[in-house]
Amino acid sequence: MNALIPHADTRPSSPAGALPVAGAWHVRAADPALEEVAATVRALLAPHLPDAAGGAPRELALGLDDVTSAAPLGIAPGGSADPVDEGYRLCVDADGITCLARTPEGVFRGATTALQLIATAPVTGELPYQELADAPRYAWRGLMVDPARTFLTPDEVRRVIDLAALYKLNVLHLHLTDNEGWRIELPGTPGLTAADADFYTAADYRALQEYAARRFVTVVPEIDLPGHCATLRAAVPGLPPAPAPAGLADRFPFVPPLDLTDGATRTAVTRILTEVCALTTGPYVHIGADEAFGATPESFDASVRELRALVRGLGKRPVAWQESARAGIGPEDIAQYWVDVAMMDLPDTAEELAARPELVAAGRSMEIIAALKKFFAPTDDDFRRVVESGGRVLLSPQSHLYLDRPYAAGFAPPEQAAEAARLGFDGYRPLGVRHTAAWDPAAYAVPDANIAGVEATVFAERFKGFEDVSLLLLPRLPSVAEAAWCGRAPAWEEYRARLAHHGRLWTDRDLPYFASTEVAWR
Incomplete structure (x- = not known):
């Protein structure tokens, strides 16, 4: 009908x-x-x-x-x-x-x-x-965008908020900091944005939150620590690296994570989080805690506990990526589940690697892949750890809800073949719209008491701007929104018949989309 x-x-x-x-x-x-x-x-x-x-x-x-x-x-x-x-x-x-x-x-x-x-x-x-x-099945229905790596202007963020609201999403998670950029003005540490003209002033950030609130969307800022901290290290030079595992130094390129047991580091981070929490009208602040490559488990544990305590002491509730569960987790903690080794879909042999041209083109070697598998091996226990300890799981599995996955070339219309080849993170197997639409949140069997909600992400390692964001979100975001609202995956044939009409809606709003040949667009 x-x-x-x-x-x-x-x-x-x-x-x-x-x-x-x-x-x-x-x-x-x-x-x-x-x-x-x-x-x-x-x-x-x-x-x-x-x-x-x-x-x-x-x-x-x-x-x-x-x-x-x-x-x-x-x-x-x-x-x-x-x-x-x-x-x-x-x-x-x-x-x-x-x-x-x-x-x-x-x-x-x-x-x-x-x-x-x-x-x-x-x-x-x-x-x-x-x-x-x-009525919705899940209370938290979110979308994360990544202005840290590719800046989105305030007007472009407003367009993302409108898109999210149109599909009944109610959280915008802003990945504001990473090695590539720091995108929120904090007067207490002016060096964070001094070298870059692209950032949100305090006034910009307040206005974005007000705009989102009128659409019943909550903004959750992410300050990604203790890893992903190159911009912070550049702004506050001299902070010591976290203690590193034996034998790791100089073998792989990485930015040393921060050590929150160090007094100067703790002072700098406290100043930063104090300002972020004061600027944020919503109740949540995301502290990151992912991929702290180069920190010992003990150092990571101490840093995560300190970050959580700081945010709570400032009147906000911390959210963190799933790795944070290794620092202990309880009912008040929210862990964003995004990965395990199987989900990474990495080859086991040189022959399998040779059959994955996207990995070969990205410079992945079997040594690098082995290091990745070893580093991410603990992720296989994170989900169980969260549930058994009474924490809350925010479902964002890389396998389906990371919308920076490349589109498969076989589904590209001729006029978008170049875009299909260019867009998306080069470490993921290219797939189609049907793959994302097959995602079923109920398949994870999260007990009701442990669920936080559902959140799609679109990281920006290879973006050029808003048009790229739009092309990767559309047409895949609507199926995630449906799964979050309805609590189940749609039946593909029936769903794609509905999706076919939404190209008109996006065109009306001047939102570029990938016209996958999986759908008979109307």
Whole structure:
């Protein structure tokens, strides 16, 4: 009946009929408490109504009502003890579209459904009269982008926020720091951004959070420590390296991780996190804790514990990558699960390596691959460690939810063959849209008490700018959003029929997308 993503069960209204969607629409708040929501919905709807003049406008009415739904699983991004009720009811009839919910968040989610109905309407230009009731399975539904490696301007970040909101995602995780760049202004350590014109001022960052909040999206900043710290080391010279495992020095190139037991290092990091926490309106700050290559387990343990304590002492709740679980983990800790050795899909022999041209082109040797497998071997126990210790798992598996994976050349239309060859991280096997859409969050059997939520990521090692981000997110992000909202993978044939209509929505919003030949775009 419709092309909604995430999927929502609908039933025909009685009497039967159809609502024309072309032309002008009036967004009306039926309750004064929804005036700001209505204004945001008008802005989101505008790109899809280029010929809005003429004729009596249809009405998109937003109202509060006693709509109840099952509580979602996981952690509330807004920081409340219980997740906010985002359930809603929607009706299409002769008067227009009506969205009702118990909370403004629920009303907004319903309004994005209405927007999709309008933007992906059938070629007849009419929407059948219908009713639906809908609510999310997971409370935390996120997307991580990586301005540390390839800067996104504040306006480009706003476009990402709009895209996330349109697919009912409610967290934007900003990977703000890495070896390649430091993208948030901190007056207490001006050297962090002194050498680079591309960063968010404190005012930029506040404004982005306000913009996201109006779309019920929580911004989670990531300050990636104790590894990935080249920019911090350049800004604060003289910080000692963390104690390294025996025999590692000078064998592989890496930036020495920080040692949080060192007084000068702890002082510098405390100053940084104090400013970040003060600037952040949301309840979470991500401390990184991944890939601390070159630190002993004891050093890593001490650093992670110190980072967590600092963030908690500053009134925020720390989030960290899964490796942080090795420093102990409990019910208040959130570990973002992203990798194990099998998921890395690395060859075991020289013959297998020769059959992986993307790895050969990236300069991977069997020695490097063996070192990677050894370094990542402890990841095989991280997931179990989190669950058995009572921690919370944020599902972001590299195998499916890392959207910087290259597209397989066989699915590229001729006009995008060069982009398919250029885009994506060169360490991943190129695959198609169907691969991402097959991801099922239920397959991990995370106990309800241990789930935090779901988050896609798009790292930026090989990006050139916003257009590349958009091409890698689209068309793969919507299936992740559906899995997070519905709690299951969609059936491919039915899903791709819905997805085929969304190219129009993205074109309306001037968002480039990869027109994979797996989908018969409409």
